[in-house]
Amino acid sequence: SQQGEEDPQALSIQEGENATMNCSYKTSINNLQWYRQNSGRGLVHLILIRSNEREKHSGRLRVTLDTSKKSSSLLITASRAADTASYFCATDAWGGSTLGRLYFGRGTQLTVWP
């Protein structure tokens, strides 16, 4: 399966600390995306990193991609209680016949305590 897998499944930290989530996948990709899901809501896109990029920043978010290890990490710096949510990575399939299809992992549940 192409599906990405996030690690850890759950992460609990205090406000102000950094949160790091990891994602591993199995086959070559064009890009990797990270999404956030608040309880009872749909997923919201956070950041997209292309296969030829190694690092990308967006505000307090930092994403890295290591295609040789088929892994990515999402770092949230100076976390806030409002960052409490589930975080998912999603990958496409490079050269796949089903262009446009995204494969989602099971997610990391992040809890940030005030």
Next chain:
Amino acid sequence: DAGVIQSPRHEVTEMGQEVTLRCKPISGHDYLFWYRQTMMRGLELLIYFNNNVPIDDSGMPEDRFSAKMPNASFSTLKIQPSEPRDSAVYFCASSPRPNSPLHFGNGTRLTVT
């Protein structure tokens, strides 16, 4: 832009009944996706469309499930007959082009008793 709109937000029905979930994608988005989310299986892609044409329906669990996209602004996912194991949150998402970020609706929580 109002985003992806799904209806209803909640649906409770009895086993054997027909269920129809609705989705209005973002205008101009050529791709539409139906996902199902459960604790056990996570987020599963059921089917997706490009320019109203189904591209990949390999995730549709059984013949009881069917999806249509009669025009660029509307899609339905129908379950007939429904079963308790169909209970899940069903999401619709759209995107303007392949491999670009998906825009999700807030989902329909389906409970089949």
